[in-house]
Amino acid sequence: MKQCTMCKKEYDENAEQSQYAEAGEWLAEEVWKDSGELCHLCLENRARLVMMYHHEYNS
Numbered sequence: 001m002k003q004c005t006m007c008k009k010e011y012d013e014n015a016e017q018s019q020y021a022e023a024g025e026w027l028a029e030e031v032w033k034d035s036g037e038l039c040h041l042c043l044e045n046r047a048r049l050v051m052m053y054h055h056e057y058n059s
Helices: 020-034 040-053
Strands: none
Touching: 020 040
16 A cells, blocks of 8 residues: 555555546656656546646647
8 A cells, every 4th residue: 555645545556547547647657757656536636637727738
């Protein structure tokens, strides 16, 4: 179990991810450079927010 640096909850990094969490992981690797530090829910939320507000990543 790991602890999310954003929400501080523990999570299983090997648990199955949604497509939003996979998109959030890509953003974590390529944009924010915090890959492996966020839980699946925070990754999902990040991906949804980027889709709504950061149109430069939607192309």
